[in-house]
Amino acid sequence: MKNVLVTYYSKTNTTKMIAEKIGELISSESLKVSIQPIEATTRLSDYDGVIIGAPIHGMRWATEIVDYINLHASELKDIKTAYFFSSYIIKTGSGFWRRAITKSLDTVNELISPIQKGKFGGRVEKVFGGFPRLIFGIKKSSPIDVVDWEEVAAFADLLKVEL
């Protein structure tokens, strides 16, 4: 039996919901899964695999999660680590911003060499006004919730094989 931690930072619960879904989908007789917010985690070395999730804020991975990864980088080096983010613009915005978001993960990629990277759509609380839509290249018809649960399930399927 392997122990796996799914840990997340979430401001408005979307990443939390994705983390819980991933935890539920990878859980099996051979994978014991704990799902916890980053503040609740203790010794990462107790786990064989760690999956880390957080939203995109200001076109980069939330500072809270980058700080967490920096703090635990030496432990994570010896553990199979995967990550995911949830972002509204990654699904709705222009290529310029989508590339900027992906690029913001470069440092983390070097630090932890992830076995999988999930780039999921996210959810915002209300529709964007005309000015931010223009700046970010968001189509007027975009719904407020762009989480694609099939992508989340496909990510979980890959993890089941690789963990």
Ligand SMILES: Cc1cc2nc3c(=O)[nH]c(=O)nc-3n(C[C@H](O)[C@H](O)[C@H](O)COP(=O)(O)O)c2cc1C
């Ligand atoms: C303060 C704040 C800033 C945000 N900035 C961005 C951003 O720069 N790019 C983006 O794609 N989404 C941005 N979002 C949207 C979130 O990344 C997205 O909706 C995510 O799914 C929210 O996850 P959470 O509910 O776990 O906090 C922002 C949301 C908030 C609340």
